[in-house]
Amino acid sequence: MNATPVTDQTRVGGGTPEPRRSATSFLRAQIQQSLAFATLVVLLVFFSFASSNFFTWSNISGILLSTAVIGILALGTTFVIITGGIDLSIGTGMTLAAVMTGIFLVNLELPLMVGVIGGILTGGLMGFINGFNIAILRLPPFIATLAMMLIAQGLALVISGVRPIYFSSVVGFKDIALGFVIPGLPNAVLILFVLAILAYVLLSKTLLGRYTFAIGSNEEATRLSGVDTRKWKIVIYTVAGLFTGVAGVVIGARLDSAQPQLGTGYELQAIAAVIIGGTSLLGGRGSILGTLIGALIMSVLINGLRIMSIQTEWQNVVIGVVILIAVFTDALRQRRAAS
Amino acid sequence: MSNQLLRVTGISKSFPGVQALKDVQFELDRGEVLALVGENGAGKSSLMKILSGIYIKDEGSIFLDGVEVDIDSPKTAQALGISIIHQEMNLMAHLTIAQNIFIGREPREGLFLRERALNRKADELLKRLGINLDPKALVETLTVAKQQMVEIAKALSFDAKVLIMDEPTSALTDVETETLFTLIEGLKRTGTGVIYISHRMDELRRITDRVTVLRDGEYIGTLQKEQLDIPTIIEMMVGRHIEESARPTARDRANNEVVLKVEGLNTRQLLKDISFELKRGEILGFAGMMGAGRTEVARAIIGADLSEGGRVHINGKPVKIKRPSDAVAHGIGYLSEDRKAYGLLLEQDVNTNVLLASLRDYTDALGFVHTMKGKQKSREYVASLRIKTPSISATTKNLSGGNQQKVVIAKWLARDCDILIFDEPTRGIDVGAKEEIYKLLNDLVAAGKSIIMISSELPEVLRLSHRIVVMANGRITGILDNEDANQAKIMDYATRMGDEKDL
Ligand SMILES: Nc1ncnc2c1ncn2[C@@H]1O[C@H](COP(=O)(O)OP(=O)(O)OP(=O)(O)O)[C@@H](O)[C@H]1O
Numbered sequence: 143m144n145a146t147p148v149t150d151q152t153r154v155g156g157g158t159p160e161p162r163r164s165a166t167s168f169l170r171a172q173i174q175q176s177l178a179f180a181t182l183v184v185l186l187v188f189f190s191f192a193s194s195n196f197f198t199w200s201n202i203s204g205i206l207l208s209t210a211v212i213g214i215l216a217l218g219t220t221f222v223i224i225t226g227g228i229d230l231s232i233g234t235g236m237t238l239a240a241v242m243t244g245i246f247l248v249n250l251e252l253p254l255m256v257g258v259i260g261g262i263l264t265g266g267l268m269g270f271i272n273g274f275n276i277a278i279l280r281l282p283p284f285i286a287t288l289a290m291m292l293i294a295q296g297l298a299l300v301i302s303g304v305r306p307i308y309f310s311s312v313v314g315f316k317d318i319a320l321g322f323v324i325p326g327l328p329n330a331v332l333i334l335f336v337l338a339i340l341a342y343v344l345l346s347k348t349l350l351g352r353y354t355f356a357i358g359s360n361e362e363a364t365r366l367s368g369v370d371t372r373k374w375k376i377v378i379y380t381v382a383g384l385f386t387g388v389a390g391v392v393i394g395a396r397l398d399s400a401q402p403q404l405g406t407g408y409e410l411q412a413i414a415a416v417i418i419g420g421t422s423l424l425g426g427r428g429s430i431l432g433t434l435i436g437a438l439i440m441s442v443l444i445n446g447l448r449i450m451s452i453q454t455e456w457q458n459v460v461i462g463v464v465i466l467i468a469v470f471t472d473a474l475r476q477r478r479a480a481s
Numbered sequence: 482m483s484n485q486l487l488r489v490t491g492i493s494k495s496f497p498g499v500q501a502l503k504d505v506q507f508e509l510d511r512g513e514v515l516a517l518v519g520e521n522g523a524g525k526s527s528l529m530k531i532l533s534g535i536y537i538k539d540e541g542s543i544f545l546d547g548v549e550v551d552i553d554s555p556k557t558a559q560a561l562g563i564s565i566i567h568q569e570m571n572l573m574a575h576l577t578i579a580q581n582i583f584i585g586r587e588p589r590e591g592l593f594l595r596e597r598a599l600n601r602k603a604d605e606l607l608k609r610l611g612i613n614l615d616p617k618a619l620v621e622t623l624t625v626a627k628q629q630m631v632e633i634a635k636a637l638s639f640d641a642k643v644l645i646m647d648e649p650t651s652a653l654t655d656v657e658t659e660t661l662f663t664l665i666e667g668l669k670r671t672g673t674g675v676i677y678i679s680h681r682m683d684e685l686r687r688i689t690d691r692v693t694v695l696r697d698g699e700y701i702g703t704l705q706k707e708q709l710d711i712p713t714i715i716e717m718m719v720g721r722h723i724e725e726s727a728r729p730t731a732r733d734r735a736n737n738e739v740v741l742k743v744e745g746l747n748t749r750q751l752l753k754d755i756s757f758e759l760k761r762g763e764i765l766g767f768a769g770m771m772g773a774g775r776t777e778v779a780r781a782i783i784g785a786d787l788s789e790g791g792r793v794h795i796n797g798k799p800v801k802i803k804r805p806s807d808a809v810a811h812g813i814g815y816l817s818e819d820r821k822a823y824g825l826l827l828e829q830d831v832n833t834n835v836l837l838a839s840l841r842d843y844t845d846a847l848g849f850v851h852t853m854k855g856k857q858k859s860r861e862y863v864a865s866l867r868i869k870t871p872s873i874s875a876t877t878k879n880l881s882g883g884n885q886q887k888v889v890i891a892k893w894l895a896r897d898c899d900i901l902i903f904d905e906p907t908r909g910i911d912v913g914a915k916e917e918i919y920k921l922l923n924d925l926v927a928a929g930k931s932i933i934m935i936s937s938e939l940p941e942v943l944r945l946s947h948r949i950v951v952m953a954n955g956r957i958t959g960i961l962d963n964e965d966a967n968q969a970k971i972m973d974y975a976t977r978m979g980d981e982k983d984l
Pocket residue numbers: 496497499500501519520521522523524525526527528568869870879880881882883884909911
């Protein structure tokens with residue numbers, strides 16, 4: 143911090159204002175996003191040349207559709223990561239939300255709306271419990287959400303009897319993901335975009351967002367400023383949980399079934415998307431646009447590799463390497479900015 | 482209506498293993514500046530944290546405007562009109578100045594933040610206070626001194642009845658300190674009561690109306706303005722009489738052997754053509770305004786920042802120092818000015834911190850650490866530096882600010898370096914301990930070590946240094962022998978902006 147040399151300092155008591163500096167930091171945020179964006183463009187161009195099947199509308203819409211679930215999970219977890227926390231329970235939490243939606247709609251035959259809201263609230267409840275454990279019981283986020291990850295996984299299996307729940311009897315459920323409110327754009331993708339806008343507004347225009355950054359920057363200072371950080375942490379984890387719930391409903395609708403075995407692995411992909419998008423695991427820094435681009439990079443990669451007929455085993459290796467590169471370039475940029 | 486604003490009686494507070502406060506009392510009038518002084522660990526910050534709702538008192542009463550109040554959280558304190566500037570920086574680095582100042586009190590419209598109104602309010606506040614900063618700048622881009630000004634602005638933004646300042650000037654230079662004093666004069670006129678904690682004795686006479694002294698968590702007494710006499714205060718603080726050592730002169734130095742020679746050092750941002758020599762057994766003081774580049778010189782030498790051009794010789798041999806570990810390998814230790822960010826593992830115990838830089842000495846060929854030997858050594862340093870801690874296994878975070886600083890010093894002493902660079906070594910350290918550290922520095926050079934000492938306190942530079950390097954604007958503007966130097970001369974060199982040079 144104090145390594146930052148400032149040349150105009152001899153006129154202290156304020157010295158000259160520093161618009162130059164805020165401008166550079168603004169620029170830095172822009173570059174960070176445009177770098178991720180540039181990566182996305184490069185990938186798109188590369189795969190278009192590599193395979194003629196890539197840049198077709200049906201494939202692009204397939205990519206968007208497969209981005210939806212990871213993207214929705216990543217949006218919620220962006221908040222958590224900006225506070226300097228982590229949420230490992232989003233993958234299996236999503237599965238539990240899908241299973242509960244199945245119970246509500248198929249077993250209990252509740253109305254569609256009620257079942258969907260029930261599924262979303264299941265996610266919210268898990269988030270609330272995470273928040274409570276972290277803020278009130280002061281468990282480290284890693285531990286609290288690791289435990290929740292296992293609990294959700296177990297409950298999903300127990301409640302479903304380790305069998306998929308099929309939604310074929312529920313009229314209109316499938317359309318939540320696969321229908322078209324806007325022609326040509328699957329609803330799941332629409333939901334992703336709408337939630338992204340919502341998350342953007344929450345993060346940059348509301349108190350919730352302000353305190354998300356403040357807590358990630360310096361939790362103690364935020365608390366001493368009279369902000370009830372415990373309450374806000376609970377709120378933030380609950381919001382992340384609600385996003386998980388939506389992801390559960392969307393994946394259920396997309397597969398037209400709740401698959402209790404599914405779920406692990408999604409959390410890591412979502413976290414990877416957030417990090418590729420430039421959000422700092424150390425907290426205090428991050429953006430929704432970045433997360434969206436990060437999620438797109440992930441699914442474009444997976445899709446492109448698949449279209450080029452590269453084995454699934456190799457896909458993971460490539461994604462791992464991409465994460466390394468993303469985090470490294472981010473660290474490099476910060477080091478540059480610091481010196 | 483009486484003029485009394487705040488009365489505090491019988492306050493006690495204990496932490497595991499420490500009785501921080503015992504039956505402490507004081508009074509504060511409207512429009513008054515009350516100084517609270519005492520050695521490191523005397524309990525000043527703890528008392529203020531009780532007033533601002535961070536710690537809960539074990540016993541005692543607090544009366545505000547004659548009414549007993551129960552302060553159970555920072556929020557309650559704010560609502561009662563008690564506002565505090567903490568000893569340790571408490572800002573959110575990733576937020577802007579405006580966002581920091583009004584955290585918890587953001588202007589809103591329904592669910593939405595009114596960012597423009599926020600910036601306007603912050604701008605008005607900063608202008609009113611005469612602080613020239615852009616409210617939209619991110620705090621992480623500011624220097625320590627400017628961050629401190631933001632903290633001050635934040636505390637003043639509450640229109641508090643009682644404003645507590647816990648060592649507000651320890652990171653400020655003279656000019657900023659003047660700005661602060663002007664602000665305080667203004668507050669006095671509006672009837673605000675100010676509680677002012679400082680280890681800088683010369684400030685007390687400048688701005689305070691009364692002084693209350695604490696020692697070892699106990700109330701010792703209060704002196705009225707007319708009775709203010711620095712030696713008396715110091716004796717009350719430490720409970721004994723302190724001798725000042727004499728000023729050294731360049732001639733006092735044992736010999737003329739050059740241990741460190743720096744030639745033509747540049748950095749991309751600030752430093753230009755830095756050249757100087759450090760001799761064996763010498764304390765070389767670095768004076769200058771904040772931002773003149775003194776810390777940057779140290780960081781460039783030890784390889785913490787990239788330098789361009791320039792040669793460094795140690796004991797006559799050219800060396801390449803690319804990173805701090807090279808510096809340590811060449812026997813250069815650097816004690817950073819910002820102990821919180823660079824100097825300490827706050828969550829670890831005192832022992833770990835003291836031994837951190839010299840662990841190798843306590844490790845055998847197989848990589849096992851011999852803890853007993855190390856602990857013995859830590860205990861010695863805790864005793865010789867009079868570090869106030871219940872034991873060497875206490876968490877460093879819980880030590881008072883000044884005692885944390887002593888732990889950093891102990892760490893580098895344990896490493897046994899030939900060349901030591903001390904950056905603001907006595908920041909936040911009480912007068913008694915300062916004398917001890919001065920004595921320690923003198924002992925070190927007498928034993929053949931060489932020291933570069935960066936300090937913003939001119940009296941300290943003059944007291945200790947054999948020679949004084951003065952910097953301005955990234956350049957060395959003068960190198961003075963102690964016997965030729967005085968405050969006026971140093972200030973003259975420190976304010977030279979151009980290329981004038983006079984060696
Ligand atoms: N949270 C805590 N846990 C344990 N001990 C504490 C805690 N806070 C303060 N103390 C202890 O209480 C005593 C008083 O500390 P305090 O910070 O009030 O001193 P101070 O007068 O402000 O000193 P300084 O001038 O160094 O800032 C010290 O011995 C310190 O170690």
